[in-house]
Amino acid sequence: MKARLKMLKRIRLARERIRDAAAAELAMADAERRRLDDRKEDAEDMRLEIVNESDNRLKIAAHIAEIEILGIEMGSADQGIHQAEQALSKAAKKSEEAANVLRGCERQLRLSERLVMEARKEVGKAADKDEQALVDDITASRWSKSE
Numbered sequence: 001m002k003a004r005l006k007m008l009k010r011i012r013l014a015r016e017r018i019r020d021a022a023a024a025e026l027a028m029a030d031a032e033r034r035r036l037d038d039r040k041e042d043a044e045d046m047r048l049e050i051v052n053e054s055d056n057r058l059k060i061a062a063h064i065a066e067i068e069i070l071g072i073e074m075g076s077a078d079q080g081i082h083q084a085e086q087a088l089s090k091a092a093k094k095s096e097e098a099a100n101v102l103r104g105c106e107r108q109l110r111l112s113e114r115l116v117m118e119a120r121k122e123v124g125k126a127a128d129k130d131e132q133a134l135v136d137d138i139t140a141s142r143w144s145k146s147e
Helices: 002-060 064-146
Strands: none
Touching: 002 064
16 A cells, blocks of 8 residues: 555656646746747837838939839838737747646546555555554453453
8 A cells, every 4th residue: 555655646646747847848838929029019110110211211312223122122011010920929829838738648647646645645545544553452462361
């Protein structure tokens, strides 16, 4: 019985380590998602800045090349936003997957903790039963001596 309890404790410790690793993975995925969200906001700010400057740049444009450069800059900013959105979407999926893995690990850990508690109760009951049998034997030997 005690061997089973030791085995269950080792399983619980292993599941704790797995859960901790999953939690670390989730933390890293969330940090990456926040970093990419900031990158997307920066790209949107850059595009907004180009749009705000475009009125002045169009007024002073002397050649068609300057207007084309403005169009290229707008296209580049749009492409930057699109790439940032794609990267953010992938990071959000990865973060959600890491959260799902963590939830699974937590369920497994709770199960192993419950099994350890049940095994402890069984060991305690067995010890109580053994102790009661010992007390009964001592009491029976006293009764047999007094007769």
